[in-house]
Amino acid sequence: MQSISAQHNASENWQKELAAVIDTIRLPSFGGMLEKFLATQCHFDTMLVVTFRKSLKPLILHPTNPAEQSLTLHNYINRAYILDPLFNAIRSGTLGEGVSRLIDIAPDSFETTKYYQSCYKEFDLIDEINLVIELDPKVSCAISLGRRTSRGTITRPELNRLNTIYPVIKSLIRQFWWSQSQEFVKYEKSEGAMNQAISTFGSGVLTPREQQIAGLILQGHSSKAIANMLDISLGTVKVHRKNIHTRLNTSTQSDIFTLFLAHLKELDPTTS
DSSP, X not given: OOOHHHHHHHHHHHHHHHHHHHHTTTSTTXXXXXXXXXXXXXXXXXXXXXXEETTSOOEEEEOOOGGGOOHHHHHHHHTGGGGOHHHHHHHHTSSOSEEEEHHHHSOTTGGGSHHHHHHTGGGTEEEEEEEEEEEETXXXXXEEEEEETTTOSOOHHHHHHHHHHHHHHHHHHHHHHHHHHHHHOOOOSOHHHHHHHHHHTTBTXXXXXXXXXXXXXXXXXXXXXXXXXXXXXXXXXXXXXXXXXXXXXXOSHHHHHHHHHHHHHHHOGGGO
């Protein structure tokens, strides 16, 4: 059992870290201080802070140091985010403010997608916890905390602590954004390409229904889930999937993903 002295020290540590975050709200070091504070509340291996605004590319608030930004992160920001369950849940309005886990918002077959394989499994991430904050009616911020297999999934006490401190984090992030947003807001004119990417994928080759189903497949929805979403039979979905592979000359979901990225690059060469 933790001693009273140890409990006091732990309490003192998180209070000092919180004070440091408040002191840096107007400074570039805010993200690093926020990461240290959150580390006093739960364990995690990676932390990413991004803003989402409609169909525009996500904006990285942390880490801002290029040396800390991997190729995978650049690929995510430039194109792969279109298939991100978090991005789609926020954009569709199905996920509001608060603390949630990826497992609670991801499509039922998400772990079979190429997106999951490249952005999660390849880096041995077993859990992701997201703190979503609305900055204004058009912009949302997400703090994503990743945990690797060796650390295991988040515990109930850790999740409870995050929920408890969420109002404080929400206030800190909003204050930071209101004072620093002009330093970050440089949204590119890629809205058209990003907004049209999935809806135009396979145009001229696939039927409108097949295009719709291909988009849902890319996002990680199973045939059963697609059938329920579109109110059609499971057999019909399977026929459409077979036709999609035939028309695109593909055999796996990974092949479709590769074609989709090539399509996105054609729409917007800046995503390369």
